[in-house]
Amino acid sequence: MSTDTTTQSTTDQLPEALTEIAEDFTSVSQQDRLQLLLEFSDGLPDLPERYAGHEEQLERVDECQSPLFLVVEVDPAEGGGAAGDRTVHLFFHAPAEAPTTRGFAGILHEGLDGLTVDEVLAVPDDAPFRFGLTDAVSPLRMRGMVAMLARIKRQVRLKSAV
Known part of the structure; x- marks a missing residue:
């Protein structure tokens, strides 16, 4: 049995946006999953000006087959709010000729950007396997998406002091 089938029933542990994305992927054929991944690639926002041309401010995810930086x-805590309630924003840079890597980044951007620190840190580490892509892309590419999520969570911990 593949990981996809095993984990589909546990999508309730994902944040709402990631759950919806996982349901979109797992409800279509494998061929359509690749098309959907390309749509996420096309939808990945450009870096804001403050980071454009300043890749030294971004962290490279070496596990990705194509160059990916994030x-x-x-957001700073306001009014003495708890660190876990602060909002997280994600920014990615990957070349247009790396649609799979960009697609993974697009999924994570759409599913995690704007969530709180606590919500991002609660995302299960196996979340990338819940999109039904393990039979459509190589294990090496899946490793890249797992690494992206791990880097995001590590940076969230560091920058929120949680």
Whole structure:
């Protein structure tokens, strides 16, 4: 039995946006999953000006087959709010000729950007396997998406002091 089938029933542990994305992927054929991944690639926002041309401010995810850089921002706490309630923002940079890597980044951006620190940190580490892509892309590519999520969570911890 593949990981996809085993974990589909546990999508309730994902944040709402990631759950919806996982349901979209697992409800279509494998061929359509690749098309959907390309749509996420096309939808990945450009870096904001403050990061454009400044890749040294971004962290490279070496596990990705194509160059991928990311940076996490955590909004400052306002009015003595708890660190876990602060909002997380994600920014990615990957070349247009790397649609799979960009697609993974697009999924994580759409599913995690704007969540709180606590919500991002609660995302299960196996979340990338819940999109039904393990039979459609190589294990090496899946490793890249797992690494992206791990880097995001590490940066969230560092920047929120949680």
